[in-house]
Amino acid sequence: MNTITVDTWLYGELARFGGNPEERIFANRKVSLPEGSRLQDLLNILGMRTEERGITFINGQLSAMPGLQPDLDHPLHDGDRVAFFHLRSMWPFQYRHGVTMIQEMQKAIIETDQMGLHHAYSKDQPKE
Amino acid sequence: MYLVRVNMTNRTYQVTEVPEKYKYLAGRALTSNIVADEVPPLAHPLGPNNKLIFSPGFVTGTSAPTAARISVGGKSPLTGGIKEANAGTSWGADLAVMQIRGLIIEGQPEEKDKFWGLHITWDGKPKVEFFDATAYTKQPLSKVYPPIYEKFGERVSVCSVGAAAEYGYCNSGVCFNDQSKRPSRYAGRGGLGAVMASKGVKFIVLDRQGAPGVEIADKALFEEGRKKMIDALRTHAITKPKGGLNSYGTAILINIMNEAGGLPTKNFSSGRFEEAPKIAGEAIFETNKVRKGKEIFNHACSPGCIIQCSNTVYAEDGSEITSCLEYESAWSLGANCGISNLDDLAMLNHLCNEYGLDTIETGTTLAVAMEAGVIPFGDSKAAINLVHEMGKGTPLGRILGSGTETTGRVYGITRVPTVKGQSIPAYEPRAVKGIGITYATSTMGADHTAGYTIAPEILGVMGKVDPLSPEGKAALSRAFQATTAFIDSSGHCLFIAFAILDIASGYQGMIEEINGVLGTNWTADDVVKFGAEVLKVERKFNEAAGITKAADRLPEFMKQEPLPPHNTVFDVPDEALDAVYAEL
Known part of the structure; x- marks a missing residue:
């Protein structure tokens, strides 16, 4: 079976999933996956529960926010850059208003209350 | 009073x-x-x-x-x-x-x-x-x-x-x-x-000794509002103790903006800086931990602050280099100049504090000077020397001290990131188009603090516009700028906006605090009206000073030069920019 390589960036405390369990600044790991893999498959290989991540990017496009993760089935391709942020990260609305998002995220944001103005999207927001 | x-x-x-x-x-x-x-x-x-x-x-x-x-x-x-x-x-x-x-x-x-x-x-x-x-x-x-x-x-x-x-x-x-x-x-x-x-x-x-303090018209109401505000700040993930701001400071945004492709790099020629993680909040926190032998959480800049987001950067020997290194400073003097040496970056910030320079304008000016070939991008030692030139008042230092736009003019540079003469801060408008509208139309020139988001239910635009359309962005920018003008008048730090956006009782608390002090009966609606009046006054002054709506534009290069990695230009139509104040 053909494999793809995903350029994976892990920030803050998530850097521990990059190979060195002591690392807490950032880690950059090239992850090999079978062709046809999805974001959930990448999480599985990293050994990271999806609840541990917050803001997520696929090729610089916003794909998840705390409490809103429409990207688990997003297909990955060879050379994709995926970045995972820890739950203490933040991205206030005014500094992300109009950024590019994967289609699934764009749809999910529009369906939220208040059209995505908040910092977190879980029912009991804001939550760590 | x-x-x-x-x-x-x-x-x-x-x-x-x-x-x-x-x-x-x-x-x-x-x-x-x-x-x-x-x-x-x-x-x-x-x-x-x-x-x-x-x-x-x-x-x-x-x-x-x-x-x-x-x-x-x-x-x-x-x-x-x-x-x-x-x-x-x-x-x-x-x-x-x-x-x-x-x-x-x-x-x-x-x-x-x-x-x-x-x-x-x-x-x-x-x-x-x-x-x-x-x-x-x-x-x-x-x-x-x-x-x-x-x-x-x-x-x-x-x-x-x-x-x-x-x-x-x-x-x-x-x-x-x-x-x-x-x-x-x-x-x-x-x-x-x-x-x-x-x-x-x-x-x-x-010297406040013997001074009577602030008069509070309705102490019970003030106290009620204050408690709500404290609860909101202490529970919100961003503002609570050991939360995002208290741990990593505002520089927590470096990696986020970099991954989004919106971290202006090397004088706004790219939206991504390969070495960004070395100057980010996470790097500052962990470097301090190694150098001081323990976790150092951030401190308050002023009395009574419970967010406490001000960091300190320590040298290898444990001595202090600077406090505080904010996101915008780490970006302007770092990524925007191609500089990733954290110690030198901290020194640049320190020198700005020593000489009394605005870190944002200084970093954007250095980057324009780098583009002009005065010094190479990434040369942190040469950048430190240029800041010393400013501090000494040499002819070159005086040119640089005149700001980004003047420096661009002196060296014949066309990629000059300014609006109304003030340089654009750390969020690339070609990647973050909403803030581009605020940069263009703010009465202050390009200003990242001109349009904070607070409680959507009072903005009066929710449900009426598509926030992703140009018209929707213009309507939101207008509402954000007005509510920000109110917070800027309240005495609260703008960062309370993070908590009161998500926690409605915190927002109510802010209004009750102010009603308690003044003896007024202001409501949520009055917040937007108050802010809009401030903007009208500012706008009128600017028009009389010759700054008309023709100045409500981003620099031309942002409409023409695609920004990597997304390779997008700023394509919000001028009509949308004009709409921001047309309906004020």
Whole structure:
């Protein structure tokens, strides 16, 4: 079976999933996956529960926010850059208003209350 | 409450009750109204007819949390328009405790080389004395603050300007002490430091001893509001103890903006900096942990702040390099200059504090100089030398001190990231289009603090517009700018917006605090109306100063040069930009 390589960036405390369990600044790991893999498959290989991540990017496009993760089935391709942020990260609305998002995220944001103005999207927001 | 009017032509002062007209104005609302009422729009910003106004917010000096902001206003030498810049400092709280709603510095001494200090004390009402401060000029601020504390006592608060202001630089800020008496809290943008220096004022020292404190009309209501605000700040993930801001500071945004492709890099030629993780909040926190042998959480810049987002950067030997290295400073002096050496970056920030320079304008200016070939991108040692040139007042230093736009003009550079003469901060409008609208239309020139998001239910636009359409973005920008003008008048730090956006009771708490202080019955709707009135006043002043809607545009290169990695241009139509104020 053909494999793809995903350029994976892990920030803050998530850097521990990059190979060195002591690392807490950032880690950059090239992850090999079978062709046809999805974001959930990448999480599985990293050994990271999806609840541990917050803001997520696929090729610089916003794909998840705390409490809103429409990207688990997003297909990955060879050379994709995926970045995972820890739950203490933040991205206030005014500094992300109009950024590019994967289609699934764009749809999910529009369906939220208040059209995505908040910092977190879980029912009991804001939550760590 | 008092207005204290200091005339520097003859070093006299007047203390009057706040007139009825200004009774319900404070902070930015007051500084902007006094500028509009008293400064001729065509006055030279460094001439005798400009004025410098200080005003604490409504709840500054009370026990409200995270509320020690001081607004500084005047006509800006950088933009030529109205300017309000604010800082968090005990100085703001002390001014409020001395019941000074507005301190107005006007006139100009005839002697050009002499500088003065103002010593303001409480003697039944505010009392101003003048002292010769000429001996303290042309020195790093960390050298002159200690003797001032020695002279006036440890309890005073100190406002000052650095050498940059004494030289009349358009990128000089007004400096205030932090909680450790560092000269490090800046009302940085727009060159108001040079306005203060043009009045011959080097220091304003406040001694609050014996002062009565802020009068609170309805203490029970104030207390109720204060508790709601504290609860909101203490529970929200971003603002709570050991949360995002308390751990990583504002530089927590470096990696996020970099991954989004919106971190302006090497003079806005890319949206991604390969070495960004080395200068991010996470790197600062972990580097400090190694160098100090323990986790160092951030500290408060001012009394009563429970967010506590100010970091300190320590050297390998454990000594302090600088405090505080904000996101915008780490970006401007770091990524935007291609610099990733954290120690050198911290030193650049420190030198800006020493000389009294706005870190944002300084970084964007250095990057334009790098593009011009004055020094290479990424050369941190050469960048440090250029900041020293500014501090020494050499001819090159004076060019750079004039700001990004002037430096671009001097070197014939076309990629000059400014709006209304003020450089664009750390969020690339080609990647973050919503903020591009605010940069373009703000009365302040490009300003990342002009459009904070607060409670959507009061914005009056939700459900009516598509927030992703140009019209929707314009409507949101208008609402954000108005509500921000209100927070800038409240005395609260803008970062309360993070918590009160998500926690409705916190938002209600802010209004109750202010109603408690003033004895008013303002509602959520009044917040937007109040802010809109401030914007109208500012807009009118700018128009009379020659800054019309034609200036509500981003620089041309942003419409033409695609920004990697997304390779997008700023494509929000001019009609959408014009719509922001058309409906105000």
